[in-house]
Amino acid sequence: MTDRDDWESRYRGRADEPGVRPPSDFLVAQLPGLQRGRALDVASGDGRHALYLARRGWRVDAVDFAHPGLTRLLAVARRDGLTVNALQADLEQFPLPRDRYDLVVNVRYLQRSLFGALKAAVRAGGLVLFETFIRNQQQLGHPRNPAFLLERGELAAQFGDFDVVFYEEGHFVTETGPAFLARLLARRRSGNP
Secondary structure: HHHHHHHHHHHHHHHOOOOOOOOOOHHHHHHHOOOOOOOEEEEOOOOOHHHHHOEEEEEEEEEOOHHHHHHHHHHHHHOOOOOEEEEEEOOOOOOOOOOOOOEEEEEEOOOHHHHHHHHHHEEEEEEEEEEEEEEHHHOOOOOOOHHEEEEOHHHHHHHHOOOOEEEEEEEEEEOOOOEEEEEEEEEOOOOOO
């Protein structure tokens, strides 16, 4: 079974679940201080973050490679009268637009080769909100693969050329249960390419 098959199976299994899973506590905590604009939700799945942003007046593009997740996202958006642009694409192959977004959201997804593209997708003065698992997560379970786990300090180092507005890492009780995470909100400087 490929990664795509695995994710498509997960989202098909959620098709009959009522409602939308809650957004990341970190996104919820950070969003009130941000000026609305255009947002990109990377690896959006069934849209828990894209829908949360759209409900708060953001213009949202959601990208994921699992069609059932995007189908569910669009069904909820239609039902609730929200506009979300959904794009099915493999982020390992799809080039993100440059200088387009006021906010790029990457929650619980790690593709190290995407760091540069995420930073370039946000406009000067725009923000990247990034939250994902650190290596200690292996103590709790999924994910265990080191390819999907950050080293301590790795996320902050990757955004050393941005102005870090907020950073923390450690053990947190989240909307989905306990997790070891790194959390970052960082602003692109005017001179960054």
